[in-house]
Amino acid sequence: MSDHVMNETPKTRRDFLFAAATAVGAVGAAVAVWPFVDSLNPAADTRALSTVEVDLAPIAAGQAITVKWRGKPVFIRHRTPQEIESARAVNAADLRDPQADDARVQKAEWLVMVGVCTHLGCVPLGQKAGDPVGDFGGWFCPCHGSHYDTSGRIRKGPAPANLAVPDYAFLSDTQIRIG
Amino acid sequence: MTAPGRLNKALDWVDRRLPLISLMKHSAIDYPTPKNLNYWWNFGSLAGFMLVVMIVTGLFLAMQYTPHVDMAFDSVERIMRDVNYGWLIRYLHMNGASMFFVVTYIHIFRGLYYGSYKPPRELLWWIGLVILLLMMATAFMGYVLPWGQMSLWGATVITNLFSAVPVVGDAIVTLLWGGFSVDNPTLNRFFVLHFLLPFVILGVVVLHVWALHTVKSNNPLGIDVKGPQDVIPFHPYYTVKDLFGIGVFLIVYCLFTFWYPNYLGHPDNYIPANPMVTPPHIVPEWYFLPFYAILRAVPDKLMGVIAMFAAILVLFALPWLDSSKVRSGTFRPWFKVAFWLFVVDCFVLGYVGAMPAEGVWIVLGRIASVYYFVHLLLILPLLSRYEKTRPLPESIGLPVLSREGAAKGAQALAVLFAVVLFAAPAVAAEGAPLRKQSWSWQGIFGTYDEAQLRRGYQVYREVCSACHAMKRVHFRNTEALGFTEEAVKELAASYTVTDGPDDNGDMFERPALPSDRFPSPFPNDQAAMAANGGALPPDLSLIVKARMGGPDYVFSLLTGYAPQPADVELPPGKFYNTVFPGHAISMPPQLTDGAIEFPDGAPANVEAVARDVTAFLQWAAEPELEERHAMGVKTVLFLFAATALMYALKRRVWAAVH
Numbered sequence: 016m017s018d019h020v021m022n023e024t025p026k027t028r029r030d031f032l033f034a035a036a037t038a039v040g041a042v043g044a045a046v047a048v049w050p051f052v053d054s055l056n057p058a059a060d061t062r063a064l065s066t067v068e069v070d071l072a073p074i075a076a077g078q079a080i081t082v083k084w085r086g087k088p089v090f091i092r093h094r095t096p097q098e099i100e101s102a103r104a105v106n107a108a109d110l111r112d113p114q115a116d117d118a119r120v121q122k123a124e125w126l127v128m129v130g131v132c133t134h135l136g137c138v139p140l141g142q143k144a145g146d147p148v149g150d151f152g153g154w155f156c157p158c159h160g161s162h163y164d165t166s167g168r169i170r171k172g173p174a175p176a177n178l179a180v181p182d183y184a185f186l187s188d189t190q191i192r193i194g
Numbered sequence: 195m196t197a198p199g200r201l202n203k204a205l206d207w208v209d210r211r212l213p214l215i216s217l218m219k220h221s222a223i224d225y226p227t228p229k230n231l232n233y234w235w236n237f238g239s240l241a242g243f244m245l246v247v248m249i250v251t252g253l254f255l256a257m258q259y260t261p262h263v264d265m266a267f268d269s270v271e272r273i274m275r276d277v278n279y280g281w282l283i284r285y286l287h288m289n290g291a292s293m294f295f296v297v298t299y300i301h302i303f304r305g306l307y308y309g310s311y312k313p314p315r316e317l318l319w320w321i322g323l324v325i326l327l328l329m330m331a332t333a334f335m336g337y338v339l340p341w342g343q344m345s346l347w348g349a350t351v352i353t354n355l356f357s358a359v360p361v362v363g364d365a366i367v368t369l370l371w372g373g374f375s376v377d378n379p380t381l382n383r384f385f386v387l388h389f390l391l392p393f394v395i396l397g398v399v400v401l402h403v404w405a406l407h408t409v410k411s412n413n414p415l416g417i418d419v420k421g422p423q424d425v426i427p428f429h430p431y432y433t434v435k436d437l438f439g440i441g442v443f444l445i446v447y448c449l450f451t452f453w454y455p456n457y458l459g460h461p462d463n464y465i466p467a468n469p470m471v472t473p474p475h476i477v478p479e480w481y482f483l484p485f486y487a488i489l490r491a492v493p494d495k496l497m498g499v500i501a502m503f504a505a506i507l508v509l510f511a512l513p514w515l516d517s518s519k520v521r522s523g524t525f526r527p528w529f530k531v532a533f534w535l536f537v538v539d540c541f542v543l544g545y546v547g548a549m550p551a552e553g554v555w556i557v558l559g560r561i562a563s564v565y566y567f568v569h570l571l572l573i574l575p576l577l578s579r580y581e582k583t584r585p586l587p588e589s590i591g592l593p594v595l596s597r598e599g600a601a602k603g604a605q606a607l608a609v610l611f612a613v614v615l616f617a618a619p620a621v622a623a624e625g626a627p628l629r630k631q632s633w634s635w636q637g638i639f640g641t642y643d644e645a646q647l648r649r650g651y652q653v654y655r656e657v658c659s660a661c662h663a664m665k666r667v668h669f670r671n672t673e674a675l676g677f678t679e680e681a682v683k684e685l686a687a688s689y690t691v692t693d694g695p696d697d698n699g700d701m702f703e704r705p706a707l708p709s710d711r712f713p714s715p716f717p718n719d720q721a722a723m724a725a726n727g728g729a730l731p732p733d734l735s736l737i738v739k740a741r742m743g744g745p746d747y748v749f750s751l752l753t754g755y756a757p758q759p760a761d762v763e764l765p766p767g768k769f770y771n772t773v774f775p776g777h778a779i780s781m782p783p784q785l786t787d788g789a790i791e792f793p794d795g796a797p798a799n800v801e802a803v804a805r806d807v808t809a810f811l812q813w814a815a816e817p818e819l820e821e822r823h824a825m826g827v828k829t830v831l832f833l834f835a836a837t838a839l840m841y842a843l844k845r846r847v848w849a850a851v852h
């Protein structure tokens with residue numbers, strides 16, 4: 016009987032030690048992984064450049080400019096009254112990605128969007144005079160044929176969602192900061 | 195069927211088609227290992243562990259590094275300053291190289307002492323030496339990548355070794371360089387090879403382990419395993435012992451990484467490479483020093499190179515040079531003495547390699563170099579013929595051996611290491627003694643004093659910035675001095691920077707943003723030199739790391755101006771400074787009592803101002819220091835706990851064997 020007890024106690028102790036050591040080792044290894052994973056996230060210099068200020072004054076109605084923000088093109092369009100009109104005329108509920116035009120702009124004449132097709136990431140055409148603008152007078156993505164309207168909403172083609180609107184703020188009537 | 199049952203069945207299915215699991219079980223679990231291995235046998239697995247650490251850290255560094263002469267240095271500084279935990283990964287890699295060599299050298303000396311190169315382990319030994327050679331090549335090329343002064347000049351000196359080859363030497367060197375000097379093509383190919391070779395090493399390590407598992411481990415008695423009573427399975431006995439060893443090792447590794455990350459490096463490598471100026475002392479990394487000493491001991495170029503390579507190649511012949519049938523030094527009274535003399539000789543060589551090649555060091559270097567070869571080529575063969583060895587024990591299972599021997603060896607080695615570690619800074623300490631200060635960031639918990647940093651920054655702005663750039667510091671970094679985001683914006687906006695080109699192709703001026711660097715006082719180095727009597731005011735971002743003595747040097751220099759002694763002649767336009775090498779400095783004394791007024795009312799005499807600006811420069815050079823110390827404390831505490839746990843488990847597991 017005493018023999019049995021003597022055999023039993025070290026064994027339990029060893030099992031406990033084994034479990035504790037495994038747990039500590041696993042926690043240590045898991046924590047050590049994080050710095051490596053996080054090193055792949057954007058670095059401080061990249062993060063610091065993630066806002067850009069744009070002067071809107073030189074953009075005439077009907078014109079558009081493209082600025083670079085976080086390595087991506089941002090479309091800024093000074094919309095004409097007709098364009099605003101046609102964007103508002105649509106019944107948002109009928110759209111693939113239902114969104115009213117005034118939910119996509121801060122000031123009706125200024126449309127600011129990330130110029131990256133929500134299908135697979137190409138840059139749609141329609142910024143420059145002479146570009147194809149698609150069936151809805153906005154933008155057309157040549158990669159797989161997505162059509163966007165004058166509010167940048169997806170109307171036809173494979174893209175699942177409207178062109179994204181970035182965070183931006185009007186610093187003055189003619190100045191915005193993106194990001 | 196239970197889940198584990200199903201899992202086993204699936205594993206079994208795989209194993210019958212590809213016996214991966216059997217292989218693992220065979221080589222890492224069941225592998226019959228002599229039961230009497232001492233702690234010196236831990237260093238093989240430690241070396242394997244370090245190889246993995248180097249490959250992993252290296253992989254993540256390579257994802258951020260740019261191998262171009264114009265960008266390499268900056269990309270490394272970006273890793274240190276901007277990449278998340280970049281400083282940690284780089285310091286782990288940088289100090290990891292040293293740790294890798296420490297454990298590998300101990301592993302080799304263990305083999306030397308216990309005769310692990312003798313039959314049937316010759317091939318195992320040779321493969322190990324191949325790994326050493328590959329490691330040396332890899333380490334050398336890795337040291338070139340940061341493209342600092344030591345990178346460039348180390349690469350120049352080492353590649354020039356090949357110019358000693360008769361007739362085709364110069365052609366070989368040109369081929370190695372891909373140009374007429376160490377330049378961009380050299381950097382590119384070194385990067386590629388530095389990336390490739392570790393995987394070659396990994397392959398050769400597999401061969402090393404394969405050969406080991408074929409001939410089986412040697413042991414402290416050096417006698418053959420006689421039967422199952424002599425061995426124990428590798429797992430759990432040696433897995434837990436190795437894990438305990440890794441714990442202890444990691445603590446040492448972390449002490450360097452978190453508190454003395456640059457102790458084993460050279461300050462000159464924080465100066466960007468300059469092909470026009472060679473640093474006063476070209477010294478390789480410590481792990482090459484013994485070989486470097488042998489190279490310099492021979493007064494002939496070709497013979498020096500041959501001697502250096504021979505120092506390693508001769509080790510391949512050890513199985514024949516030492517033909518004694520007794521493997522372990524434990525039973526060879528004279529061999530034991532010779533072995534320790536040889537170890538001391540290697541340390542002497544290392545020390546001499548770090549000293550300037552002059553005076554007594556030349557003589558000592560020659561004696562030590564000759565003794566190196568005498569030991570291997572003369573003493574070992576003679577000993578193996580004439581030495582009377584002690585009787586060998588019957589078997590491993592009947593231990594007749596106290597463990598004192600191994601413990602004494604460990605003590606001896608520890609003393610040697612301590613001597614070298616403390617002697618190393620003496621190598622650098624030349625010239626006037628520095629005025630050592632006690633700085634707030636020193637010590638285990640050291641942190642910066644924000645108010646002091648702000649004062650120091652004010653000194654930089656009002657005084658130093660007239661001539662000195664700080665290109666690696668951005669306005670956004672000054673949040674660390676206690677400025678709010680708004681204050682940083684205002685501060686940045688008070689400077690004007692050139693940007694562009696705009697849509698018309700013109701450059702334009704705009705207020706600086708927090709993401710901009712501190713503007714430089716001069717458009718380029720030439721303009722800076724022209725405005726400063728031909729001397730280039732160095733960029734101050736890294737000055738504290740780039741000078742031997744660090745903050746104490748900077749402080750001593752700033753306060754080291756003195757009237758010119760009567761017997762000293764100064765060239766025109768130079769000023770007398772007690773600390774500056776050569777005492778003739780181009781920078782006039784800039785700090786005067788009371789010239790600056792601090793908003794917090796702190797004293798503004800020369801000493802105080804010098805101390806404040808030094809603190810600021812220290813912060814600029816090591817902005818990660820506070821995070822590093824804090825993480826170090828947590829990591830080391832955790833490691834102590836984990837290692838203690840491993841030790842307890844190890845004792846428990848081994849209770850049955852002892």
Ligand code: FES
Pocket residue numbers: 132133134135136137156157158159160161172173174
């Ligand atoms: S990426 Fe635009 S349609 Fe496919």
